[in-house]
């Protein structure tokens with residue numbers, strides 16, 4: 043291995059450069075192995091007598107290199123399991139300066155770990171168990187399917203042939219070139235057209251039984267959605283979104299989609315949400331297929347979001363690719379920004395940029411306020427370190443800083459720079475600075491200086507605003523979730539975008555140092571910093587400005603995105619013990635008449651933060667009063683919006699209904715009429731004689747989870763068995779997932795134990811099993827303690843279940859089995875456990891989890907010491 047000193051990266055030697063892979067793969071769908079024959083065309087940069095390639099779980103039978111001077115045969119093949127490389131020693135030298143061809147004959151395993159070339163189980167329409175096979179190569183698993191130079195900058199052309207059982211479909215990135223029946227008609231050999239020059243992680247292929255729906259875009263690309271047999275109806279929604287989105291991106295990026303076709307396939311077992319393989323995008327079932335009639339607004343939004351994200355990668359990531367994994371954020375941050383941009387363009391009524399504030403930007407700020415966060419641009423020395431960087435920093439903070447760039451540049455220069463960048467670097471590789479340069483040329487603004495303060499530094503600023511006469515002093519410092527003031531001083535280049543009653547400031551100034559002054563107009567009315575929430579930061583107002591903001595919210599002067607942003611900042615400040623907890627309660631009272639879905643999401647987060655302390659730790663009369671306080675928001679909103687959707691309901695009204703009923707399950711349990719109605723509607727779902735239409739009328743899809751939660755929070759054996767019966771009766775992955783999330787909410791310890799045993803029994807898909815822990819931990823303190831104890835007791839088993847699966851699955855089960863932990867003892871226990879049972883691939887995630895639990899513990903102490911913990915507390919007047 044060459045250690046590239048310049049960047050400190052461990053990469054394959056540069057002496058041979060692959061330009062074209064000619065690959066033939068023959069899977070055996072019964073023995074779960076495959077044969078591979080490969081010829082790789084190479085440019086020889088330096089003379090060499092060995093070939094070093096990436097290879098994992100492959101057995102190379104024979105290899106040779108043909109070059110201008112003859113043939114060099116393999117005399118030794120050795121594997122480095124740690125580096126996942128294979129070194130082929132040759133009996134002669136391959137000379138520098140010419141061309142050569144590496145020929146390899148090998149075999150590999152069709153594994154069941156959702157990585158490389160792997161198999162999935164599914165149930166056919168007639169109830170039979172079947173197997174299909176597909177690929178997931180990003181980041182480092184192309185090497186599980188063929189020996190290769192598995193680095194994003196080693197782009198090459200791929201010419202693939204698949205030999206599959208004649209009764210199965212198969213497809214790849216490119217359309218079929220030719221196909222023929224062989225072996226007396228038992229097998230079909232399908233050769234695909236050569237791909238464009240691309241990275242190894244983007245190659246993909248699938249083998250199985252499918253139905254499909256198809257449509258031609260206005261710009262002439264054929265788009266297909268492949269579904270399990272008999273389910274093609276469920277592909278229409280994603281197909282329509284994809285067709286509209288592809289045309290939108292053609293115009294936005296200024297370059298037409300470069301392939302002749304786009305296929306999108308739902309894979310029965312899938313570790314991620316989706317994967318952007320060029321021309322063959324693979325998805326989790328729930329992220330692609332939805333019932334065209336019954337789908338909830340959240341399901342539609344989710345599918346559209348994932349489709350728009352993956353299609354953005356067809357340009358950003360596939361056509362122009364990061365040079366190395368340390369710029370992964372360029373791919374993911376940009377695609378996450380673009381998914382919102384496209385949703386906003388295609389579905390303006392969804393108000394996506396308002397939702398972005400509470401969802402994407404909120405997630406970024408939560409994670410990036412931890413000391414165990416990392417900068418967007420993170421040095422990656424060994425490629426496997428990248429696995430842990432597929433996190434909210436790359437996706438959510440990444441997209442938040444792209445949004446910041448958009449705010450500074452304006453829409454026109456943003457797009458012009460982007461189009462120039464695409465045109466210049468198509469089929470090539472780039473670094474972050476290439477994008478800054480393109481935007482600087484397009485705008486004349488110091489984009490590199492502004493942006494690098496956000497991408498190279500971990501964390502983000504807390505702006506503190508102090509009113510004095512008509513001047514506001516603004517200071518900045520690094521914000522940490524536990525409120526501590528770090529010794530290390532950092533500043534960011536902050537565009538000061540704000541509004542008063544007179545409107546948004548015209549030309550926002552750039553704040554570079556620690557302090558800045560704003561002069562307000564005489565009748566300023568109110569001051570909202572970070573107007574539009576376009577910059578990923580937090581704002582702390584002094585008491586005078588805070589009261590003025592609460593007044594402006596009551597008066598209806600602040601739009602929803604800014605109301606959500608303001609409240610979200612207050613929640614973070616209270617959690618950091620910078621704002622006293624009773625102050626957060628006062629702020630919440632300004633939202634008494636709130637009916638906006640996005641703001642309710644943030645209110646829900648505020649209630650949940652206080653609930654960890656008030657219900658899980660303090661309890662008693664103060665806890666009961668807290669529950670009544672939350673109910674005083676939820677109950678009137680529910681009586682306004684009602685159980686049943688009306689004709690005039692918009693997308694977000696339906697979303698709000700789901701949020702409200704979900705809260706009602708926890709905080710309005712004493713409302714007998716509500717509980718009885720929930721029970722009545724649940725019975726309709728269970729009634730075998732009720733038609734699908736009657737069931738959908740009683741429980742619209744968007745209310746299903748909320749209703750399950752209401753029922754399960756009071757459930758005994760009968761309701762529990764009924765839920766398990768619903769699970770057994772459906773093969774719809776979304777419906778199953780909803781039940782997995784909720785069934786553990788039961789107050790019965792014995793039933794919760796059954797849920798946990800079920801989770802790890804092997805009956806549930808590996809991609810989903812961790813959801814069942816969520817219900818158990820959310821059921822209350824006892825459930826949380828039980829879930830964590832169960833995790834520890836069964837750690838060896840869980841570890842073996844996930845042996846070679848994506849580390850993200852282990853992270854998920856750890857997070858779900860400790861959700862809501864908010865005491866120092868709990869943190870200590872988690873830390874000791876993982877010291878004794880280390881998980882290097884999850885270490886960053888565990889450190890982040892611990893830091894969060896410790897900061898919640900600090901918050902709990904602050905609540906305990908506040909008037910909120912007193913039995914005599916009055917939440918309406920405090």
Ligand SMILES: [Zn+2]
Pocket residue numbers: 318351352355373374377
């Ligand atoms: Zn992505």
